[in-house]
Amino acid sequence: MQSPSTTITATIHNSNLTPIFLPKFPPNPLRFRQEFFHRHRSVSMASSFGRFKVNSKMDNSSDGFLTITEYAGKGGVNVGDDLVVLFSHLEYAFKRIAALVASPVNFSLGKSSGGNQEVDSGRDKPKPLDIVSNEIILSSLKNSGKVAVMASEEDDAPVWITDNAQFVVVTDPLDGSRNIDASIPTGTIFGIYNRLPELDNLPTEEKAMLNSLQSGNRLIAAGYVLYSSATILCTTFGSGAHAFTLDRSTGDFVLTHPDIKIPPRGQIYSVNDARYFDWPEGLRQYIDTIRQGKGKFPKKYSARYICSLVADFHRTLMYGGVAMNPRDHLRLVYEANPLSFLAEQAGGKGSDGKNRILGIQPVKLHQRLPLFLGSPEDIEELESYGDVQQTVNPGYDV
Numbered sequence: 093m094q095s096p097s098t099t100i101t102a103t104i105h106n107s108n109l110t111p112i113f114l115p116k117f118p119p120n121p122l123r124f125r126q127e128f129f130h131r132h133r134s135v136s137m138a139s140s141f142g143r144f145k146v147n148s149k150m151d152n153s154s155d156g157f158l159t160i161t162e163y164a165g166k167g168g169v170n171v172g173d174d175l176v177v178l179f180s181h182l183e184y185a186f187k188r189i190a191a192l193v194a195s196p197v198n199f200s201l202g203k204s205s206g207g208n209q210e211v212d213s214g215r216d217k218p219k220p221l222d223i224v225s226n227e228i229i230l231s232s233l234k235n236s237g238k239v240a241v242m243a244s245e246e247d248d249a250p251v252w253i254t255d256n257a258q259f260v261v262v263t264d265p266l267d268g269s270r271n272i273d274a275s276i277p278t279g280t281i282f283g284i285y286n287r288l289p290e291l292d293n294l295p296t297e298e299k300a301m302l303n304s305l306q307s308g309n310r311l312i313a314a315g316y317v318l319y320s321s322a323t324i325l326c327t328t329f330g331s332g333a334h335a336f337t338l339d340r341s342t343g344d345f346v347l348t349h350p351d352i353k354i355p356p357r358g359q360i361y362s363v364n365d366a367r368y369f370d371w372p373e374g375l376r377q378y379i380d381t382i383r384q385g386k387g388k389f390p391k392k393y394s395a396r397y398i399c400s401l402v403a404d405f406h407r408t409l410m411y412g413g414v415a416m417n418p419r420d421h422l423r424l425v426y427e428a429n430p431l432s433f434l435a436e437q438a439g440g441k442g443s444d445g446k447n448r449i450l451g452i453q454p455v456k457l458h459q460r461l462p463l464f465l466g467s468p469e470d471i472e473e474l475e476s477y478g479d480v481q482q483t484v485n486p487g488y489d490v
């Protein structure tokens with residue numbers, strides 16, 4: 093009989109993981125790289141924006157996992173040097189945030205949004221993690237030299253960084269941070285647009301705002317980072333959704349989930365159903381119906397709700413079903429648009445219950461709306477109930 097450690101080692105070996113607590117294995121098998129090349133060898137990866145195409149040189153690549161830089165770079169989908177540089181700076185920010193949320197230093201930072209009120213004299217009040225994460229991302233974007241403006245959920249107004257840089261970045265630096273004291277997964281969400289040169293002559297505040305209020309249809313890239321048992325960066329450049337897992341032994345994000353396809357139909361719904369009595373009739377009926385297995389899919393649905401949007405969305409992408417927040421709570425610019433872009437790139441849908449999210453023109457930076465993300469058949473069935481947006485919003489303590 094094998095010893096437990098032999099069994100664990102074998103299991104990990106077979107699943108291509110390289111944990112830091114075990115001796116390093118020989119180079120990782122070729123599986124993901126080969127799969128990726130095989131799938132994309134002659135396939136046009138042009139997005140609806142018509143920008144990115146696979147470079148055929150990828151066929152001749154060497155062994156091992158594909159890093160995100162390789163994927164995005166000249167040997168991969170070739171999104172352009174500027175975007176590759178921007179991504180490498182974003183990656184650095186995400187690694188710093190991943191380290192921070194997992195660090196004992198959290199406790200001295202004051203994890204919760206309220207921060208630590210008790211401070212020794214002469215010492216600054218610790219900043220909550222969402223503020224620190226915001227600063228980390230802003231500093232990376234500044235260092236990249238590629239970003240004209242950043243709009244963040246943590247800032248009242250967009251920050252103009254530099255003239256003539258190509259990109260606009262919108263972000264929720266640390267979503268789900270209210271859960272962090274319990275070490276529940278959190279995430280970063282981001283979207284990238286091209287700067288609109290036609291606005292260049294406007295006053296700074298105005299051009300910063302209008303560049304940030306672009307419709308989701310114009311996103312050229314988007315993604316989220318899940319800080320959980322693994323740190324996963326799931327991204328799209330408009331040519332499918334791909335997830336990269338942080339290999340802590342090398343510090344690289346490596347392609348582990350190429351070309352994610354959300355199941356057309358899932359069996360999981362994700363919602364804060366303590367709000368049931370504030371829901372409109374249509375939403376109650378929909379949930380009652382699928383719970384009982386009386387919907388179009390004749391199986392009883394199961395509920396999962398982490399209350400951390402990135403984690404709930406990631407699970408939905410992997411397993412299918414629908415993740416929702418039916419009240420005006422989540423932000424169009426920072427959350428709904430980037431995640432809807434990813435959902436669509438994976439074959440899913442993003443809706444406000446009536447309309448496609450990516451078609452909505454933002455009118456305010458911090459605009460909130462109901463959000464439904466998930467499998468196409470589930471979203472279509474939900475929308476067919478008509479009355480699914482929660483308009484009663486009394487304010488909730490937790």
Ligand SMILES: O=P(O)(O)OC[C@H]1O[C@](O)(COP(=O)(O)O)[C@@H](O)[C@@H]1O
Nearest residue numbers: 267268269364399400401417421490
């Ligand atoms: O309280 P609700 O309606 O369940 O909302 C929970 C949602 O709010 C969030 O915590 C985001 O809220 P904040 O933007 O206020 O941090 C999501 O992560 C989560 O999905």
